[in-house]
Amino acid sequence: MSTPIKEKGLSRLDFLKASGALVIAFSLPLTLKAGSARAAGHGAFAPVNPAEMDAWLAVGPDGMVTLFTGKVELGGGLLTGFAQIVAEELDVPFSSMTVVSGDTLLTPNQGFTAGSSSISGAGPLIRQVAADARYALLQHAATHLGVPAAGLTVKAGVVSVKGNPAKSISYADLIGGKHFAELLPVKSAGFGGIQIGGKGVPKKPSQYTTVGQPLPRIDIPDKVTGKFAFVQDVRVPGMLHGRVIRPSGIGSQLISVGSPPKGVRVLREHNFLGVVAENEWDAVQAAQNLPVKWSNWKGLPAMADLYSAIRSDASAYSVVASGGNVSTALGAAKTTLQASYTTPIETHGSIGPSCAVAEIKDGVATVWSGTQDPSSLRANVADLLGLAMDNVRVICVEASGCYGRNGADPAAIDAVIMARLAGRPVRVQWMRWDEHGWDPKSPATVHDLVGGVDAKGQISAWQHEAWIPAQFSTTIIGGTLVGHPLGMGSNGGFDGPMVYNFPSFSQIQHGEGNLFSSTPESVGIISAWMRSPGQFQVNFAMESFVDELASAAGADPVEFRLRHLTDWRLIALLKAVAKAANWQPRTSPQAHALTGKAGIVTGRGVAISNRGGTLNAQVSEVEVNRATGEIQVTHVFAGQDNGLTINPRAVKLHMEGAITQSVSRTLLEEVTFDQSNITSTDWSTYPILTFKGAPVIETLLIDRPELPATGVGEPSVNPVAPSIANAVFDAIGVRIRQLPMRPDRVKAALAQALQAAATTKS
Numbered sequence: 001m002s003t004p005i006k007e008k009g010l011s012r013l014d015f016l017k018a019s020g021a022l023v024i025a026f027s028l029p030l031t032l033k034a035g036s037a038r039a040a041g042h043g044a045f046a047p048v049n050p051a052e053m054d055a056w057l058a059v060g061p062d063g064m065v066t067l068f069t070g071k072v073e074l075g076g077g078l079l080t081g082f083a084q085i086v087a088e089e090l091d092v093p094f095s096s097m098t099v100v101s102g103d104t105l106l107t108p109n110q111g112f113t114a115g116s117s118s119i120s121g122a123g124p125l126i127r128q129v130a131a132d133a134r135y136a137l138l139q140h141a142a143t144h145l146g147v148p149a150a151g152l153t154v155k156a157g158v159v160s161v162k163g164n165p166a167k168s169i170s171y172a173d174l175i176g177g178k179h180f181a182e183l184l185p186v187k188s189a190g191f192g193g194i195q196i197g198g199k200g201v202p203k204k205p206s207q208y209t210t211v212g213q214p215l216p217r218i219d220i221p222d223k224v225t226g227k228f229a230f231v232q233d234v235r236v237p238g239m240l241h242g243r244v245i246r247p248s249g250i251g252s253q254l255i256s257v258g259s260p261p262k263g264v265r266v267l268r269e270h271n272f273l274g275v276v277a278e279n280e281w282d283a284v285q286a287a288q289n290l291p292v293k294w295s296n297w298k299g300l301p302a303m304a305d306l307y308s309a310i311r312s313d314a315s316a317y318s319v320v321a322s323g324g325n326v327s328t329a330l331g332a333a334k335t336t337l338q339a340s341y342t343t344p345i346e347t348h349g350s351i352g353p354s355c356a357v358a359e360i361k362d363g364v365a366t367v368w369s370g371t372q373d374p375s376s377l378r379a380n381v382a383d384l385l386g387l388a389m390d391n392v393r394v395i396c397v398e399a400s401g402c403y404g405r406n407g408a409d410p411a412a413i414d415a416v417i418m419a420r421l422a423g424r425p426v427r428v429q430w431m432r433w434d435e436h437g438w439d440p441k442s443p444a445t446v447h448d449l450v451g452g453v454d455a456k457g458q459i460s461a462w463q464h465e466a467w468i469p470a471q472f473s474t475t476i477i478g479g480t481l482v483g484h485p486l487g488m489g490s491n492g493g494f495d496g497p498m499v500y501n502f503p504s505f506s507q508i509q510h511g512e513g514n515l516f517s518s519t520p521e522s523v524g525i526i527s528a529w530m531r532s533p534g535q536f537q538v539n540f541a542m543e544s545f546v547d548e549l550a551s552a553a554g555a556d557p558v559e560f561r562l563r564h565l566t567d568w569r570l571i572a573l574l575k576a577v578a579k580a581a582n583w584q585p586r587t588s589p590q591a592h593a594l595t596g597k598a599g600i601v602t603g604r605g606v607a608i609s610n611r612g613g614t615l616n617a618q619v620s621e622v623e624v625n626r627a628t629g630e631i632q633v634t635h636v637f638a639g640q641d642n643g644l645t646i647n648p649r650a651v652k653l654h655m656e657g658a659i660t661q662s663v664s665r666t667l668l669e670e671v672t673f674d675q676s677n678i679t680s681t682d683w684s685t686y687p688i689l690t691f692k693g694a695p696v697i698e699t700l701l702i703d704r705p706e707l708p709a710t711g712v713g714e715p716s717v718n719p720v721a722p723s724i725a726n727a728v729f730d731a732i733g734v735r736i737r738q739l740p741m742r743p744d745r746v747k748a749a750l751a752q753a754l755q756a757a758a759t760t761k762s
Contacts, residue, residue, distance in 0.1 A: 043390025044364045050108040050194050053136065053182040056129045057086070063157050063172035064096050069126065070110030071118045072102035072372060072396045074403070075657075076713050077217045077650035078118050082126055084646055088210040089130035089202060090137075091154040092171070099218070102374045102396025109375040110194060114404075114529065116612055116711020119646060123709055129184065131200030136182050140174050205644060205705035212705065214649030219398075231370045231397040232355045232429065239357065239425040240265075241280035242418045243287035244478070245273040246438060249297030249676035250525070258291030266290070267421040272481035274414070276422050280429070287431075298675040300525065307342050307446050310467050316511030320494040324504030326450075329461035333452025335552050336461075341449070341541035341737045345671040346442040346530060347680070349688060352400025353435040354407030358415035359425035364391045369412035370399025377409050380486045381416050384479060403661070403713075404530035405474055407439035413478040413486060433681040440474045440528025441671055441678075447541035457553045459564060462505040464542060466494055469511060474528040495534035496718070499610050500546075500564040525673065531658065532714040535611055536665075536721065540739060543607035543722030547588065548735065556585040557606050557726065567615075569641050573702060574608055574617045577639035580700050581619035588726065593733030600625050602634075605726025609718035613710040615641040618659075620695075620723035624731045629747035632693065633663050633724055639700040640716055643707035652699045655716040659697055662720035664689035668740050 048055040048068070058066045067086050073079045083097040100106055102113075110122050134154070141159040142149040145167055153162050160168035170176075184196050205211075222228035247254070254271045264286040267274045275290065277283040301309040330336055357368040358381075365385055371377045374394040382392045399408055407430055415428040430438075445468040452461035479486035494509045530536075550560035558578045565571050583606070590603065600623050608617045621635040636659055645651055668687050672680040680686040721739060729735050734749045 043388050045105045045393040046390045047104065048106065048108055051184055051186045053129065053133055053180040053184055055108050057133050059171050059175050061172055061176040063170060063176065064098055065090060065092050066098045066100060067126065068107045069099065069101045069122065070107045070375065071113045071122050073219060073398055074113060074372065075401045076654045077647060079219065080215065080217045080650060081119055081646040083218060084210050084215060085123060085127050086130045088208055089127055090134050092157040094210055094215060096157060104374050104378045104394045108194065112373045114372055116614065116713040116715060119712070120612065120708065120710045125194060125196050127202050128196050128198060128200065131202040132184060132198035133180065135200035136180055137171055137174055141169055144169055144174065211646055213647065215647060217650060229397065231368055231399050232352065234357045234368045234397055236357055236359055236425040239427050240276040240278060240422055241283045242274050242276045242415065242426045242428045243283045244414050244428065244434065245275065245287050245290060245292055246434065247271065248294040251297040251299050252294035255293040255295055260286050260290055265422065267418050269417065269421060269482045272417055272478060274418050276418060276426055300673055300675045302675060303673055306444055310444060310446050318509050320507040320509050321498055322506040326461050326463050326504045326506050329504035330450065330452045333460050334455045335453045336451065337548055337552055338450045339545055339548060339737060341447040341544060343445045343537040343540060343739045345444045345525060346665060346669050347436055347671050347686060348404055348406035348439050348530060349686060350400050350402065350406050350435055353430040353432055354399065354411035355429045356412035356415040357425065357427045358412065358419040360385065360419050363387070365416065366393045366395065367412050367416060368395050368397050370402065370408040371396055371412060372402060372405065372408065377412055380413065380476065384413065384416060384484055384486060385420065404442065404533065405440055405528035407435055410476045410478055413476045417478050417482055436681040436686055437678045438477055440526045442530035442533065443469050443527045445537040449541060449545040451545060451549050453549055453553045457555055459502050459549055460504060462502045465508040466538060467510045468494060468534055468537060469527065475526060477526060494538060496538055497610055499567065499570060499608060501566045502564065532611060532717045535718050539609050539718040540721040540725065543719065544725045544737065547605065547726040547729065551588050554587055557588060558583055559585065561608060570608060570610065570615050573615050573639050573641050576700060576702065577617040577619055577637055580698065581637035583619060588730040589733035590730055593731060598626055601731045603727040603731025605723045605730055607719035607723035607726060609715065611715040611718055613643065614712060614715035616715050616719050618719040618723045620727045622724060622727040622731060624728055624746065626732065626750060629743035629750065631667055631728060631741055631746060633695040636695050636697045638697060638716055639702065641702040641704060642710045642712050644705045644709040645701060645703045646709060648701055651701060651712050654712050655699050656697045658716045659720055660689065660694050662717040663695060666721040666724050666739060666741060670740050
């Protein structure tokens with residue numbers, strides 16, 4: 001399906017005539033003139049003013065309510081949740097809600113859609129705006145109906161006099177198609193960027209009728225019927241199709257370029273090289289066959305030396321958290337253990353390769369992208385082109401999914417560069433080798449842990465030393481190649497709080513240096529965020545090592561965790577999940593684990609986590625084939641406490657997707673490379689979990705409406721890897737400390753353990 005773009009420079013109020021569910025900016029009719037949120041005297045695409053209610057909400061003549069939000073849909077149902085919040089506070093039917101999102105011309109800047117922060121950060125803001133709008137509408141209705149606002153009630157978008165429902169007026173009749181013309185007290189704050197506090201009083205959770213309901217997602221019908229327009233479907237008049245030709249080595253210099261075939265144009269700037277054509281297949285063929293010579297670059301370490309290179313390349317050191325005296329406690333411990341864990345470089349591996357369209361005309365630029373952060377991409381485009389921000393518009397159009405900074409923004413910058421060089425709109429569609437080879441990677445990490453258990457079976461000492469990015473700015477590859485580096489933000493590090501009550505502990509972090517960077521001064525594997533960056537890796541090491549200490553203490557893994565927890569919510573959650581999984585107290589590994597018995601053996605493992613206040617506990621069941629080393633995760637019991645749940649259906653589906661993807665990361669996913677470049681550039685060299693390997697997942701939600709809502713996009717990934725590792729240990733008595741847990745590694749670990757056992761007996 002292709003979607004022609006017809007509009008340019010329209011305002012957010014041009015959308016009021018639209019009806020239905022989720023709306024896409026470029027597919028709607030144009031009816032009304034620019035709203036008050038358009039700032040006078042600015043460029044073609046001046047931003048909306050978040051201090052105006054009209055920047056957030058509009059009521060159409062037909063009573064449809066439109067929410068404008070800078071947050072974007074990444075596949076988890078976020079916009080459905082926002083629509084539920086607004087419908088709740090305005091007392092309008094959920095079916096009358098529409099949402100416009102992620103368009104820098106039409107929506108407020110609310111920062112990244114990332115870090116599981118949208119419902120927790122932007123949700124209260126949207127709730128307050130809707131409450132303020134309801135307050136304003138009631139004031140208007142009070143004047144119209146001649147009664148105090150306290151004497152009015154609202155149902156289904158109709159305001160009526162209490163005790164006299166015949167005396168009423170609808171929102172549509174009060175303000176439909178008009179501006180609210182109300183100012184809101186606004187201040188900047190944190191990751192969400194904006195906070196608002198007005199005169200409206202949001203409802204109490206006990207009054208909710210829409211929030212908390214498992215309503216179907218508003219975007220799914222069009223997606224399953226093929227009506228939905230993804231960014232790959234965008235078409236612009238006069239558009240060319242573009243492909244980028246990648247360097248042979250990450251740091252290679254472009255030496256020469258041959259002549260293109262007829263109908264194909266070569267675009268070059270410094271080390272950036274691409275081709276454009278009227279016909280997409282011509283561009284594809286030219287990109288693969290054009291004679292190009294690059295310099296020989298071999299600046300990466302050998303893959304076998306990855307983890308030693310990470311240890312030696314650390315550029316920073318810090319104590320993240322500490323308490324007590326670890327050295328003294330270790331000296332007094334009855335039992336001490338130490339272990340090292342490693343996690344690999346991973347790629348996002350989006351099923352549909354990234355795509356973007358860019359148009360530069362008359363000194364203004366418009367970009368259609370699957371970006372997570374339209375405002376940051378807008379700033380990068382302005383920087384690259386030397387334009388004022390007000391002359392750049394970014395329209396977020398959903399892509400094929402995202403869980404971290406994948407290729408969406410880099411593809412958009414590719415499109416902008418090529419549109420500038422071609423003098424026409426350009427659609428850049430990445431190929432599979434672009435996505436696997438050149439999307440920013442999740443960096444590898446190393447973890448050294450030391451722990452002590454006292455005579456009472458309690459952990460008395462804990463030290464976790466990690467080599468993990470303390471902070472990294474992802475460089476967009478296109479900007480680097482044209483000699484104009486552009487960043488995508490920074491994140492990472494020792495993420496996640498210490499959930500246990502250890503009397504003596506320390507968390508130490510070393511920041512990785514040049515291996516995971518890509519700038520003109522230091523070329524390496526481009527790094528970026530990936531689902532629950534930092535904490536996925538940290539939790540694998542931490543929760544695996546807790547199990548090692550439990551085994552050393554001869555304790556049941558669930559009971560051992562409970563004796564070290566003080567958070568009543570986490571205690572309740574772990575107990576609930578253990579009950580749902582019919583957990584039988586035992587010590588790990590099972591008695592048969594190292595008997596050498598052939599065939600398939602089973603095991604169970606548990607793990608917990610806290611990400612941003614969202615609590616998770618999981619029990620995983622596995623089958624391990626001793627002969628092949630293959631691990632099959634058969635069942636995952638997953639519990640979550642995220643405070644107030646806006647839509648339990650969406651949350652459970654989010655958990656199922658996150659857990660399935662994390663099983664894939666745990667068992668299969670690892671980027672390979674030589675000293676020049678990434679070598680895992682397709683699905684055979686970078687396999688992911690198939691339907692056959694997917695586990696049965698049972699989810700358990702503990703809803704706490706009295707508490708603020710916390711994020712659900714990332715937290716459920718964190719217990720997955722350690723719960724699987726603990727289950728494997730339970731089954732075969734061998735601890736796998738390196739991800740992914742591929743069959744060859746399991747077989748090697750089993751053989752080594754059996755050989756050691758035989759040597760001990762002899």
